[in-house]
Amino acid sequence: MAGHSPGSGSHETDDLTIGEAATRLRSRSLTSSGLLEVVLDRASMTEAELHCFLTIDHEGARTAAAAADDRLAAGRPLGQLDGIPVAVKDNFCTRGLATTCSSQILAGYRPPYDATVVTRLRQAGAVLVGKTNLDEFAMGSSTENSAFGPTRNPWDPSRVPGGSSGGSAAAVAIGSVLGAFGSDTGGSIRQPAALCGVVGMKPTYGLVSRYGLVAFASSLDQIGPLGRTVSDALDLFEAVAGPDPLDATSYPEPLPDIRSHLDRGMEGLRVGLVEELGGEGYEPAVSAAVGDMMARLEKEGAEVSEVSLPSFEVALSAYYLIAPAECSANLARFDGVRYGLRVGGSTVEEMMALTRAEGFGPEVTRRILLGTYALSAGYYDAFYGQAQRVRTLLINELNDAYRNVDVLVSPASPTTAFALGAKTQDPLSMYLADVCTIPSNLSGHPAISVPIGLDPDGLPIGFQVMAPALGEPRLFRVAAAVERLAEFKARPAMVGRS
């Protein structure tokens, strides 16, 4: 039985949001080093049970916090994130710091360079606490596919935190960091955010550089923030977003103002609830909570309606052809030749085959095989080709829908956190966890999950808002309104114990 407790914990520095911490750091009522010790303390109390992190960089973090304190003492903070402890998913390259993608094939691998997002975080003065656990190569919806053991949900450690960015979501939920970053290819930020009761956002494709993000599916992957509040998520997003010459798919224009939209409320906005993302297979408490929020939005002045998007029914199938196809090529580089695991063989081919057989887990292997098949001669048109055509139809359908609504909404996940091991025997049932989130990856549109309540088991429910491409201003505006209306203040019971 999951526990939850209202209000904050025993420390006065416990459970600060980024906004609160940044204020106190600037007023010097709090130091970055002090704040760091609090979160490291929280981590040390909870890691044995939750396993959010694969690497905690004590030395690096303390050095960064000390440097932040120098700047803060001199009254010259680099920005909102200066001195704030954050974590990044272990598929982000961090120079000199282990980057494993939760895979044996990269066990001990230390990149010689930082991902652009990591560089920008350092330039913003953020304190990088460590690298968080994930499903191997970001493939999964529960973090059970990690080669180094699963992460557990802080609300109920017998349950999954969601995936693939389960470590980041859990770390934010438990307060081992004030903010984190994940990657979202089919929902891997939003779904774990929903299951862990935090805010998780996937930007418009191209707004955040993918340089240094170990690629899973290149046309779908996006880096995004996880935070306790919508405002925190925006702070994190703004620190890393913007054009990058090292990423040819990077959107070339600077970010517009988003923050001033947070307080604008719902008056005059048209909100469409996606019909296809509900009904059978959806936990009743989830559907009820979403329906309840729709009513509250309407009271706030929104024009609510139901919208049908038939292509959403086949989005999952299209995704599970496109993503594996791209991943089969993206993961071909792991061959034992230049870095990572190498298993000896009598020929180069044998070495490559044995290395990959030993280094990759079953889900990764499954997707590589699926993807190779979908691209192969004689099958390309029926599978990969067809899936891309479906993708275009979905994009057209969404663009049509946005003529009549400003945002689309749905649950972020059909269910709340399920038990560890509940879906591992049936890959397809695990794939269904992504049905709400996948359409936004296929379309490249932005989407966000906001916690709005708990189910009867005390498990968090996430409300998803979706917007058209480059619709971040209205996305955050609606998310902020939802957050205000939900008044979700619950914290995992484990927080009280530390």
Place this chain on the structure above:
Amino acid sequence: MNWEPVIGIEVHVELRTASKMFCGCAVSFGEDPNTNVCPTCLGLPGALPVINATAMDWIIRIGLALRCEITSHSVFHRKNYFYADLPKNYQISQYDLPVAINGSFDVTVDGEELRVGIERAHMEEDTGKSLHQGEGGRIHAATATLLDFNRSGVPLVEIVSRPDIRSPAQARAYAQDLRALVAELGVSDARMEEGSIRFDANVSVRPYGSAELGTKVEIKNMNSFRSLERAIAAEIDRQVGLGERGETVIQETRHWDEDAGVTHSMRTKEGSSDYRYFAEPDLVPLAFDADSVRLLQSDLPELPADRRRRYAAMGLDEHAVAVLAASDSSLRGLFDLTVEAGSDVAVAANWITGEVIAAVRRAGQSLDDTPLTGAGLADLLSMVGDGLLSSSAAKDVLTGVIRGEGSPREVAANRDLLQVSDRSVIEAAVTQVLASQPEAIARYRAGEGKVLGFLVGQVMRATGGKADPKLVNEELRSQLG
């Protein structure tokens, strides 16, 4: 049975851009291994490609020089296969939407012109280099393989011809002329021995007169123009032999063995490799705007075939056309300027490909470093034509001009090389010599024609070697009667 060879050539040209195709690493030959590398060209996790715009301009120039259509919409594809020197185990290449298509290239073979169709030219990235340690440097007997990724990611243009070539000699000429074109465009060093240009051949045979194509075999490992010609000839022989015996040709890739003089089968594969091509999701499709393409077109140098035609139209004979067309650009430039300044075309070509080259070489310089201009050379040649200089004197004047002694007229005057053509001066000199050579006159009139030569010599001596010998000769005959 008469067999007709059908040959197509695939050329890979390494572009000598400052940096690689998809990253900022330097393109440089002969460096220490693995010193021009970065996450992108090493295929490290998380790395991404970014397009080299100059390389794209250069492939468009190659396409335009080959009279191709530049596609308005071009896409990069991933070509997937596993190999240790291919870091990502896929190569970023192009599949069905290459940059350039449907062109042609005119080649001269034994004085005749052959037009070879160009199927396509596309852009791809080069792989790293495998250095197999062990017997023969080949993979089969290797004890280990060393990998050097300096070459990984270098821009590579692949040019595919139509199977319009019909003999090993034509194939060689195509290869040589294409190499010269690429070098002239300045886009590549194009040195076979360095690997900056590579040739593969597709060879098939069919009975003469048949419209169907035979099974084609790909030939690799031809490292010189000579071995290209030999390898294709050997392969034609092999296929004809099979055909005569009623055996079938297997579609495969064969490796040319320079020492043994034969091709060996590299691998037997059912059908062709499945590269599982799909559009590169890390790169945005390319759209070439018409104005930029037009600008690149207008900037192209004169193409070799067009130049040969221009020389022929000027009236130069076949030999002169060939020699001049094969000369370097500064010599050819001098020719154009000399003709522009009024010289006779044949005379100018003759001097430039002969005396000018020799004189420049004697001076130990390159033509561009000398003060010789087209106008100056034209003036020098006109002095010869007008009889102001003998041919041998003109060679001395040329030497002087190249040494910086001044204009041809200045040098001729300073070195006292001006020929005397004034008839009255010559008349007087002849009269004077004849007056002192009664014996020679008598012998001449008795029928000894060769005495004339002696007398010419005498007049030349009397005039300090400067009399126009032709006029002296005429004057002597006239005075001797």
